[in-house]
Amino acid sequence: MARHFPGTTAVATRNKYEILGADVPEETLFKGDLLVASLSESPRSVNSIYYYDDVGSSLFERLCHEETYYLFRTEKDILAQHATSIADITGPISIVELGSGNAEKTCLLFDAYVKQHGRTFYAAIDINRSILESAAENIFSVTTDLDFLGIVGTYQTGLAQVANLTGPKLLVCLGSTMGNMHDDELHDLLLSAQSALASGDYLLVGMDLDKDTKTLEAAYNNQTAILTNLCVLRHLNWRFDGDFRLFQFRHVAFHNKPLYRMESHLEATQEQTINLKNLDFSFRLDQGEMIRTEIMRKVELHAFHKLLEPYKFRPVQHWTDSSQKYAVSLFQLGADSTELDS
Template sequence: MTKRPTVIPVSRVDQLAASVLDGLRRTPKELSPVWFYDEYGSTLFDSICELPEYYLTRTELGIMQEHAAEMAQIIGPQAALIEFGSGTSLKTRLLLDHLVAPAAYVPVDIAREHLIEAANTLARDYPAVRIFPVCADFTAPFELPKQLQDAQRRVVYFPGSTLGNFSRDQARAVLQRMREIVGDTGAVLIGIDLQKDPDVLRAAYNDSAGVTAQFNLNALRHINRELGTKFDLTAFEHDAVWNEEQGRIEMHLISKRDQVVDVSGTPIRFSRGEHLRTEYCHKYTQAGFESLAASARLTSTRVWTDAEKKFSVQLLEPVRVQ
């Protein structure tokens, strides 16, 4: 699960209703995880990151604290650091603390207000670093600042295991976009969650305090507020399901009874016990991720992990076409 806040303009309500309906008409039914993140959902996610069962954030942060200096040395001086889905930039600070004369830092995020606020904070704390925030969806083409032309190399930074939230084809496309951005001389530094005991994964996405359950149900609460639907939150329960075939943990909401929900004038029927999928997070074997990276003409040249090999931060470098 990854924090990806989004602002929803009123002018897009019809589009969003159509998108929700499209997901609810599928088999199995599904919703976009973007619905997790209103103000309340973002607060819940911050709480999840502090839970004892949720190993991802603290494990990746520990890897960065231990190895950021080595990563920065490999990246080298005068590099432009381009971060996809920049968030709070907490882990980025560890890199900026060690990078030698970085040419620029370019945070890329779709949430404009959050992006500008985070960029301004970093600008105050790192006055020697040129910061060029770009408000864009990194899964689609976007323009980089022209000021990056004097950088020695470009490095895309993608922490947080966000790649796991995409389908395999989508993940390949994101990696291919990164490959285009860094060219033949750059690199990608990316967080990848590794496959492990399914019980550890289920616990991480189904904590004993019930915070993740509230986070999952908040998708329905958010839709109710934005689209005027009347999902009964007490009529659904949360579950985290390990999908062995797909190699991913899935967040589901399960209908407790037969029910009908009106979505923009369209009745959507739920059977008792029916699953509504709200998110999936792929967990990779090292060989599986290397194969995916290779399909985007990238090769994993360095891998940093925690002692238990739960999580990895990997340096990908371009494979040149002969």
């Protein structure tokens, strides 16, 4: 592949694809000082990035196939039905994905793009290097008419790298990943997305829609969801030489209806002191005290579209399933908020 990105080293595997940034020190991606700050706040929290070490990424793949976790299969069905329309609307374009995971659902888009527009370029940004290798395997089992570039990094570092790409772009963010972001994180992401794209480029976002508490709580309280949440502590122990004892915590996931979100927490079942030796940080937890590990926004479609308006992303079209559980929305970036209306 001829593309070259300054400031990164390519770790070429097979000649069909490239993964950049595998040599970036992990401390620059998983920032200990931010973790200490969030664990010192009240209420305490851990950024959801800590779900995604190799074990966490495999558990997420397993969660996607849990019966009660309707999100994955619903979004996949929507993409299967509408990938051709999406490819029709955007025309030939380079696809860039944020938090690609194993790209299983994105493969539906590749199929449509390659059939309609021929050879297509795809860049996947993910914090987890191994999952990008799985993405490559999934992609090349579907098509060889795709140039694949994996970028190991955060959304921000990855977006800064793809800003160099020339030609029209479609930025993709599936799996309700934007729903895991707090307001300030979403704001930063949308600003970075805006700078990485040009006027007329597209953004495709999959978001879970607000719904009844029973369905939502069932999705995040199955065995895999419980294990995935507890494994955040295992990840912290490994990365920061910590001493969280997993059996002294209980998984708690509930629908915070007024805030339009699900929340996952880990509740201390007894009073304890935690040490993260690599960060030279200790803190005490009371019995019953909770550490929030993730938020999952549940949106009303119109309100979500409005949220993106100040960033000049204008909704072009959206698709939902017949039960209105989930939505995939296509936006186009305007030079200003009104330009694309004219």
